[in-house]
Amino acid sequence: MSLATIQRPTGAPLPPARAAAPRRWPFVLVAAVLLAQMAIAMTTTAVQQTPTVDEPVYIGAAVVQAQQHSLRYNPEHPPLGKLAMATGLAFAGVRLDPDFRGDQTELGRHVLYESGNDPGTLLLAARLPMIVLTLLFGVVVLLFATDISKSRTGGIAALALYAFSPDVIAHxxxxxxxxxxxxxxxxxxxxxxxxxTGPAPHLPLAGLALGAALATKTNTLAAVPVLLALVWWHSRWRAALGVLLTAIAVVWISHAAVDPSVSFPRAYLDGIRAQLAFEDRVWGGYLFGTHYEGSHWYYLPAALLVKTPLGALLLWAAGTAALVKHPAAAYVLAPAAALLAVAMTGNRDLGVRYAIFVPMFLAVAAAVVAHRRYAKVAVALAAVSSLWTFPYYLPYSNEVFGGPSKTALHLHDSNVDWGQDLGRLAERLKRYLGERKWLVYKGAGVPEHHGIHASDPREAPPDEVKGLLIVSNTAIAKADAELRALVDTSTPIDVVGHSITIFRRS
Incomplete structure (x- = not known):
């Protein structure tokens, strides 16, 4: 008798059906596409932009850390972030005069422009490790959001908000x-x-991650009490102590990796003191068309309102409201709130980069409302708004505030004009050959390196300033009476990258 003729006895139970394996490939594919889009956006931006104000300082310090094993430059920030930059610079063959003497600003200029190095190559080499880290943090957003929402849809929505965030892409x-x-x-x-639910190995890894944050910027100290309190609450004080000691070890190792002879606690405390000294200075701010001295406590929330896609703002608000009663609120909202509260008390109203953690944490919070009908529309609106600004992410503002072309009317400095468009300016000026050029540029780039030969209009009598008057929009926002008079009596004829305006004076 063949097997085909064997009959199942009447009443016999059916064999158990094999559970269908969850279809993960669409989830993985969509996540990969979102991260690939982000990688293209960031790489394009990195290739096209010239040095921003802070980058040469960090790059110079990274080179000295790698070649001379010294922490003497940029001591106000711990060394780990610059060590990450050095991993890219290691492939760039950086030349540095071992006898160079000067401050950290002069060092950055020396390394990029005065040592025979190619500035574009060095910039890209230092930026690529940051791009890789940013993409990896996108994976963290995806996993964190999937965990708290118990939904792959939530994870994808959070990753989309992160991957299309103009501020995250820009910085x-x-x-x-x-x-x-x-x-x-x-x-x-x-x-x-x-x-x-599973302390091992997550607690030690959390200590490593916390230590990496503290070894990159000291402002992350604001979140330490919140995170340690959470460990204490769920895993008792010994676990919290273990996380703290692991974090301290990471900070110490990052210093010792540069200079084994350094006194770690003293070096770190010196950096904190340097940051506090910056806070004692009076900085100028610019908000909604008004330049002011000092700071406004509401500056960062206002700047985020301008520079965040409308769809993201909607999901941030809805996600925050929904998450308040969720156990994850203490892990998502509380650290972000602590960081923002401290940042809002700072004296430097210079950009949303001081609150860049907000679009990262609130993207995760938005995951809990990803199942709602409006969520897909909101994500799509955020994506379209982000794609619309490509590749000018730094000066982005949302549609309510007029888009990137109007950002300079509301904000200044690293929100719109941080020196990134000097190379684009050089290309644009090829249209204006033969005209006298006057330049007021905010940034760390060297105009002459790009073939821009211009005079400073502030050093000449006003009646001699004729031809092209080229002014960074931050300089316009902060203009004194002399520069303001020149701008007001000139005709705007061109804009470069939404950050530099070209006027004509006759």
């Missing part, structure tokens, strides 16, 4: 410290969330 593509510091802190919060 994640620069050789600066804001995004890596915030990203390491986000990673620590996610690992502590997971440690609630």
């Amino acid at each position: 994640g593509s620069l050789a600066t410290l804001d995004v890596p510091a915030a990203g390491f802190l986000l990673t620590a919060a996610w690992l502590l969330w997971r440690a609630r």
Whole structure:
């Protein structure tokens, strides 16, 4: 008798059906596409932009750390972020005069422009490690959001908000410290969330991530009490002590990796004192068309309102409201609130980069409302708004405030004009050959390196300033009476990258 003729006895139970494996490939594919879009946006931005104000300082310090094993430059920030930049610079063959003497600003200019190095190559080499870290933090956003929402839809929605965030793209593509510091802190919060149900190995890894944040920027100290309190609450004081000691070890190792002879606690405390000294200075701010001295406590929330896509603002608000009663609120909202509260008391109203953790943490919060009908529309609106500004992410503002072309009317400095468009200006000026040029440029680039030969209009009598008057929009916002008179009596004829305006004077 063949097997085909064997009959199942009447009443016999059916064999158990094999459970259908969850279809993960669409989830992975969509996540990969979102991260690939982000990688293209950041790489394009990194290639096209010239040095922003802070980058040469960090790059110069990174080179000295790698070649001379010294922490003497840029001591106000711990060394880990600059060590990350050095991993890219190691492939650039950087030349540095071992006898150079000067401050950190002069060092950055020396390394980029005066040592025979190619500035574009060095910038890209230092920016690429930051791009890689930013993409990895996108994976953290995806996993964290999936965990708290118990939904892949929530994870994808959060990743989309992160991957299309103009501020994260803008600052994640620069050789600066804001995004890596915030990203390491986000990673620590996610690992502590997971440690609630499985302490090993999440608690040690959380300590490493927290230490990496503290070893990148000291402003992350504001979140330490919140995170340690969460560990204490769920895993007792010994676990909290272990996380703290692990974090301290990471900070110490990052210093010792540069200079084994350094006194770690003293060096770190010196950096904190340097930051406090910056806070004692009076800085100029610019908000909604008004230039002022000092700071406004509401500056960062107002700037975020301008520079965040409308769809993201909607989901941030809805996600925050929905998450308040969720156990994850303490891991998502509390660290962000602590950081923002401290940042809002600062004296430097210079850009949303001081609150770059907000779009990262609140993207995760938005995951809990991803199932609602309006969520897909909101994500799509955020994506369209982000794609619309490509590749000018730094000066982005949302449609209510007029888009990137109008950002300079509301904000200044790293919100719109941080020196990034000097190379684009050089290309644009090829249209105006033969005309006398006058330049007021905010940035760390060297105009002559790009073939821009211009005079400073502030050093000449007003009646001699004729031809092209080229002014960074931040300089316009902060213009004194002399420069304001020149601008007001000139005709705007061109704009470069939404950050530099070209006028004609006759």
